Amino acid sequence: MIKSIAVDLHYFPNLEFFAAIAEAEELVFFPEEIYQRQSFFNRTQIRLANKVGTLSVPIQGRRPRVSQNKIKIDSSQNWVNIHLRGIQSAYGKAPFYEYYFPYFEKGFQKNHESLWALNWEMLTICLKLLGSSVKMCMHEKDQDQTWTKDIRGELMPSVPFSERDYYQPESYFQLFGLDFDPNLSILDLLFCEGPASKSIILKSVKKQ
Template sequence: MKTLDTQSVLIDLQYLPSIEFFACIQSFSEIILECNENYIKQSYRNRCYILGSNKTEMLIVPVVDGNKKILIKDMKIDYSQRWNINHWRTISAAYGKSPFYEFYSDYFRNIYDKKHTYLWDLNLEMLTMCLKLLRVSKTIRQTEVYEKEANSTVFDARNLINPKKVSDSSQFYLPSPYQQNFGNEFVPNLSIIDLLFCRGNQATEILKKSMSI
């Protein structure tokens, strides 16, 4: 667990990161992104979850040679499926009537229009933009080599946040309900864009309430 003298967190880079991801990094001044690990399938590295009108929807960024051992920073995106157009249409359909959609939508649409070659570059720009919109200032750096055991002065959160773990068992995230677009029951730990589009400038305060470390 985090100690008082631990200011840095080592974590894997996610696609449109989950609220749990942001709840985790809130406690640290420096984010160290693991860029020298092998790509891991069925993880948040290339997927996120949003709330649609009928259900929770999973958005997956298709990659080239996802079954091979390739460093996450070298993993290329597969554009043969026009995924970026489909993702933006799905996001627009889900959040087009949200209170803060018009304030934030262009920032994300511009990123999708860039058609990044590498998944890493896409995810890094998404993370940087989300932090900017949340008005959260962090020092971000990337690993130089892969180390199985993190330095004792760094909190190692690699692979601790993944879709296969339920949010109520998280050591980082304690869901703080907010008004969502659809449904009568709160759906926790969606992509941060759900919180941004629904709550706008209140998102950061809700994140603070969602911290469990």
């Protein structure tokens, strides 16, 4: 049987996400699920010169009970330039920045109105750069269950990754400072380690 995992769609997912799906052959996403505030749906963490910083995509309104695929990005805010500058500031001197940044820049320049569409595009790019062959698909409400494992709602910012059974930090080269910051955005790993990123993720899968 194909190992299929039901999972939430995140904005530039952190390393715990990739450790959790490391053995998956298929990822199943749910665009009609209700948007949850204080989630990774619109935020990610990167390593800056003096701290770990958060990049958040602004969304229109704060209406309850809205499905994720109906969440619109608030384009009145200059968020794209802020995120691009943040990424450039954080990783402009990283070994693989010049190779990978153009992929993400092109994705940002599409000016997605939907946060779901933006996240889907960026995750697709990340998986491609990781050399992953995992299949991504969306599940509609009236479809039969196809997944063999369900981790929806588990990877939340409010609970430390150490309290879950997916990710055991594997240190790698990072810019700025001597202390290693675990579980940052996949951007941190890709820009710093390039083609070695996939093997580092596999080493970070928590042993059961």
